Amino acid sequence: MALPGAVAAAAGLLLLLLLLVPAAARRCPLLCVDFVAFATMVWSSARCRWRLSRRRPVTLVDVFQEHARRQPRRPLLRFQDEVHTYEDVERRSNRAARALSRRLGLQPGRAVAVFLPNEPTYVWAWLALAKLGCPMACLNTNVRALCTRVCNTPTPRGVCRGALLRDAVEEALPDLQRDGTRVFYLSAHSPTPGVEALLPAIEAASDEPLPAHHRTGVTAKSKAVYIYTSGTTGLPKAAVITETKLMMVANLGRLCGLRPDDIVYTTLPLYHAAGLLIGVGGCFEVGATCVLRAKFSASQFWDDCRHYNVSVIQYVGELMRYLCNTPRHGVRLAMGNGLRAEVWKEFLQRFGPVSIWEFYGATEGNAGFINYTGKIGAVGRDNVFLKTFAPFELIKYNVEKDEPVRDERGLCIRVCPGETGLLVIKITKNTPFDGYAGDSQKTEKKVLRDVLVKGDAFFNSGDLLMIDHERFVYFQDRVGDTFRWKGENVATTEVEATLAMVNFIQEVNVYGVSVPGCEGRCGMAAIRLRAGASFEGERLYAFTRETLPSYAAPRFVRIQDALEITGTFKQCKGNLVRDGFDPGATRDPLFFRDDTKKSYVPLSPDTFAAIRDMRLSL
Numbered sequence: 026m027a028l029p030g031a032v033a034a035a036a037g038l039l040l041l042l043l044l045l046v047p048a049a050a051r052r053c054p055l056l057c058v059d060f061v062a063f064a065t066m067v068w069s070s071a072r073c074r075w076r077l078s079r080r081r082p083v084t085l086v087d088v089f090q091e092h093a094r095r096q097p098r099r100p101l102l103r104f105q106d107e108v109h110t111y112e113d114v115e116r117r118s119n120r121a122a123r124a125l126s127r128r129l130g131l132q133p134g135r136a137v138a139v140f141l142p143n144e145p146t147y148v149w150a151w152l153a154l155a156k157l158g159c160p161m162a163c164l165n166t167n168v169r170a171l172c173t174r175v176c177n178t179p180t181p182r183g184v185c186r187g188a189l190l191r192d193a194v195e196e197a198l199p200d201l202q203r204d205g206t207r208v209f210y211l212s213a214h215s216p217t218p219g220v221e222a223l224l225p226a227i228e229a230a231s232d233e234p235l236p237a238h239h240r241t242g243v244t245a246k247s248k249a250v251y252i253y254t255s256g257t258t259g260l261p262k263a264a265v266i267t268e269t270k271l272m273m274v275a276n277l278g279r280l281c282g283l284r285p286d287d288i289v290y291t292t293l294p295l296y297h298a299a300g301l302l303i304g305v306g307g308c309f310e311v312g313a314t315c316v317l318r319a320k321f322s323a324s325q326f327w328d329d330c331r332h333y334n335v336s337v338i339q340y341v342g343e344l345m346r347y348l349c350n351t352p353r354h355g356v357r358l359a360m361g362n363g364l365r366a367e368v369w370k371e372f373l374q375r376f377g378p379v380s381i382w383e384f385y386g387a388t389e390g391n392a393g394f395i396n397y398t399g400k401i402g403a404v405g406r407d408n409v410f411l412k413t414f415a416p417f418e419l420i421k422y423n424v425e426k427d428e429p430v431r432d433e434r435g436l437c438i439r440v441c442p443g444e445t446g447l448l449v450i451k452i453t454k455n456t457p458f459d460g461y462a463g464d465s466q467k468t469e470k471k472v473l474r475d476v477l478v479k480g481d482a483f484f485n486s487g488d489l490l491m492i493d494h495e496r497f498v499y500f501q502d503r504v505g506d507t508f509r510w511k512g513e514n515v516a517t518t519e520v521e522a523t524l525a526m527v528n529f530i531q532e533v534n535v536y537g538v539s540v541p542g543c544e545g546r547c548g549m550a551a552i553r554l555r556a557g558a559s560f561e562g563e564r565l566y567a568f569t570r571e572t573l574p575s576y577a578a579p580r581f582v583r584i585q586d587a588l589e590i591t592g593t594f595k596q597c598k599g600n601l602v603r604d605g606f607d608p609g610a611t612r613d614p615l616f617f618r619d620d621t622k623k624s625y626v627p628l629s630p631d632t633f634a635a636i637r638d639m640r641l642s643l
């Protein structure tokens with residue numbers, strides 16, 4: 026949508042609403058809140074689009090450069106004891122852009138993959154590539170084995186890597202070279218024969234601004250970044266982040282009240298949207314400071330916040346749960362997603378009045394929600410105004426068949442308030458779906474057609490949400506995280522939240538395993554015990570009988586020393602599901618819920634065999 030359209034529409038609506046709102050507000054006070062949220066978002070979106078629709082589009086890099094001109098001495102990055110001002114980063118990225126352009130012969134539009142830990146290099150490398158008009162593909166530093174295959178997706182020309190990740194580079198090098206990918210280190214020395222270290226060339230290059238011609242082809246629709254979406258299942262896919270989307274996501278911080286004097290603490294990996302686009306991008310947008318840390322550390326978290334005078338933190342999923350000690354701190358704002366209501370409440374109790382901005386959205390998604398109402402646990406509201414802008418629906422979903430339920434005409438069915446349904450968001454000009462790089466099949470798989478009328482197209486979020494009678498929206502579960510047992514849906518996150526209350530359990534991951542002769546999947550929980558605690562089968566039995574329906578109580582328990590998690594604190598279920606409940610597949614102690622003994626008892630090979638041969642039914 027171009028600005029005039031947006032402005033006219035917004036102004037028209039505003040006028041209409043000024044007349045209607047006072048009357049409506051008396052009956053429905055949240056309507057005003059809804060409208061303000063809507064107006065803010067329309068304004069933000071229109072501003073982003075206006076910047077990019079100019080004859081010479083103003084991209085996020087231009088916004089950054091404007092800050093670098095206005096406040097050269099303001100720190101942009103803090104990392105350990107290093108301070109990098111806006112000017113430092115501007116100059117360094119100019120040098121890097123020149124060196125990259127010369128050494129790689131980079132043409133605008135060519136993707137370059139980076140494989141770097143969280144450090145300032147990431148940020149100036151990103152700016153350097155952006156200044157050359159080259160999209161950056163952010164490789165996940167945890168997915169070593171995959172990295173070659175992953176690189177192929179956007180056909181990168183060069184791969185820049187930090188020397189820190191040498192092993193992974195050397196492992197993948199033969200494959201990369203066979204594919205014609207050129208590999209460089211961004212460090213001073215190369216430990217690997219045949220791979221050049223670029224830092225000397227970068228330092229020798231001029232720090233003068235780059236000629237504008239590199240970026241003449243950049244438009245609102247140009248690809249700016251590729252982000253590999255992790256998920257807990259399936260191979261990573263490279264989500265396309267266009268200049269428009271980059272600008273919109275970088276503006277999320279501003280929507281949450283991010284200010285130029287803020288100091289944002291980012292421990293999230295920069296290869297994901299939250300860390301790079303919302304965190305660093307948000308700082309570019311408002312001109313704030315970003316404190317980077319290589320890895321999240323629960324014990325260092327609040328110390329760092331005090332040391333760097335942090336005012337804004339970013340969280341994702343269960344990260345908040347790991348923060349144990351309660352020191353004084355100056356944090357006023359937290360932004361992130363995936364916070365469950367219990368952890369959210371506990372967080373507010375322990376850490377005081379921090380304003381929490383919880384949002385819901387997928388990296389590749391075409392719209393999202395944000396908690397603008399202050400309702401704990403809700404990710405947002407089913408806002409009638411916003412719905413005109415980004416039409417979404419919750420539709421009935423068949424968990425077993427793993428597909429939406431359709432009526433006799435072949436169309437999807439809306440759920441009633443209070444019911445859980447699959448979130449789908451209409452693909453429109455306002456809410457485009459940019460898909461995955463070089464993979465039209467995977468892109469098409471995320472598009473759901475014939476939803477409300479024949480021929481329409483919606484983005485399939487793969488998430489189950491619920492809208493209550495007051496129109497608050499709650500995240501329930503990922504589609505893959507819900508399984509069916511005894512004809513009932515079991516939401517793993519709900520079972521996890523319940524089990525987490527058991528005092529000897531430190532961490533828990535719930536999943537479904539196949540049992541011969543049974544339909545659906547049977548619940549199993551991998552748990553890590555609290556330090557010094559031991560497993561108490563009878564107590565767990567009694568607790569689960571009281572708190573969970575019988576179909577949701579895990580039949581099997583597996584005790585692990587550490588639970589596997591992804592870089593964004595999502596738990597990995599794939600390997601656990603594969604191992605199942607076979608005592609021969611793992612050395613971890615396994616327990617079985619024994620209804621006659623009213624306890625979780627060690628799972629013996631005999632019991633396993635009885636279940637496998639269907640002599641013992643569950």
Ligand SMILES: *[C@@H]1O[C@H](CO)[C@@H](O)[C@H](O)[C@H]1NC(C)=O
Nearest residue numbers: 100103288331332333334335
């Ligand atoms: C944090 O703020 C205090 C007081 O304003 C100041 O003395 C200190 O140098 C600041 N710390 C950092 C790392 O900037």
Ligand SMILES: *[C@@H]1O[C@H](CO)[C@@H](O)[C@H](O)[C@H]1NC(C)=O
Nearest residue numbers: 380381396397398399400401
């Ligand atoms: C979201 O909810 C939390 C908890 O009530 C609140 O502190 C925060 O201010 C809310 N965010 C917004 C934008 O209202």
